[in-house]
Amino acid sequence: MEAGEFAAVAEPFRRELTTHCYRMLGAADEAQDVVQETYLRAWRGWGRFEGRSSVRVWLYRIATNACLTALGQRARRPLPSGLGAPADEPGAEATFDPDLPWLQPLADDPADTVVRRESLRLALIASLQLLPPRQRAVLLLREVLEFPAADVASLLDMSVPAVKSSLQRARATLDAARGEPLSDPASPEARAQLDAYMAAFVDTDMTALEEALRKDATLEVVPSRTWFAGKATCVPYLASVLGYPGEWAMFPVGANGQPAVVVYRAGIAFGVVLLSPTPTGLAGIVLFTGADQVDRFGYPPVLPPTAPSPAR
Structure with missing residues (x-):
């Protein structure tokens, strides 16, 4: 098969893979690799593909096992x-650990369905990290992708009873x-909370x-091990970084099926914030700092002087 023919058969599955x-991995960069x-x-092994399963199932077999190898x-x-208790004082010195393999956000795809977005919520991705890799694979293949147990058993070289036990x-x-x-x-309350958050920082x-x-809101800043829980600590911490009017510029994006903003400070890329909206207010704020985070969402490292903030 020519490269063009292989691409026509296999490329439609790239985004879902x-x-x-x-x-599986909790990192956008690693997932793409x-x-x-x-x-x-798959290209190298195409000649050995005998069509006993669909191309989609075959690609998932290769991808899932590659993930299991990476996780090992x-x-x-x-x-x-996920690393310890929240800080008791808002002025607690942050403990940065840039070498830790932190969870990363994933930019939303406009084509994602509601169900797919819900399966990408940051809290769920963090919870998946608690599972042993093979259990994680079983759960995702069965619950999210809805593969039959027999297909999962074949993908992971397990028995069907072992798949059912791992899933349980x-x-x-x-x-x-x-x-x-x-x-x-997309709900009015979530949009209102996003707008209020952006406007509060910009103003x-x-x-x-x-x-x-x-x-009971929580506040987390990656790559710091220090985090806060409850207004008593979150609000004073936010007050300490709020700065002056116009210092911050924020642009709404979508990440992990949640409202998010790309953040600039004094025109320099600062990071990406994911918000957890609920009917009673924001339950969580997670800031992923760094220009590399901003770049993943297609924004430049330096904001053009003429670019207005949508929050204004």
């Missing part, structure tokens, strides 16, 4: 809240870690920012 690998490796392996070589990817254990772990449902990011309105948060 990338999403699957992201769920694994998918690239998957296509290279490193520790899980956490968020700060994975469900039990996730049920214990499952958080409350979030508002649909240096601490009152509005405090009103946007729930009493």
Whole structure:
């Protein structure tokens, strides 16, 4: 088969394979690398593909096993809240750990369905990291992708009873870690909370920012192990970084099926914030700092002087 013919058969599955690998690995960059490796392996092995399964199932077999190999070589990817208790004081010195393999956000695809977006929520991706890699693969293949148990057993070289047992254990772990449902990011309440958050920062309105948060809101900044829980610590910390009017510029994007903003400070790319909206206010703020995070969403490292902030 010529390269063009192979691409025509295999390329339609690239986006969904990338999403699957992201769920497995918790990192957008790593997922793209694994998918690239998957296509290279598939191209090299195309002559041995005998059509006993669909091309889609065959690609998932290669990709999932590549993910399992990658996961065997490193520790899980956490968020700060997965590493210890929150700080008691808003002025607590941040403990940065840039060498830790942190969880990364994934930019939304406009073509994603509601179900696909919900399966990418940041809290769920973090919870998946608690599962042993093979359990994680079983759960994703069965629950998210809805592959039959027999197909999963074939993909992972397991027996059907072993697949069912792994799925049961994975469900039990996730049920214990499952958080409350979030508002649909397209809902009026979620949009209003996103707008209020952006406007509060751009206008240096601490009152509005405090009103946007729930009493039990959490605040996390990657790559710091230090995080905060509750308004008593979140609000003073935010006040310490709020700065002056116009210092911050924010642009709404979508990430992990949640409202998000690309953030600039004094015109320099600062990071990406993911928000967790609920009917009673923002339950969580996670900031992923760094120009590399901004670049993943297609924004430049330096903001053009004429670019207005949508929050204004």
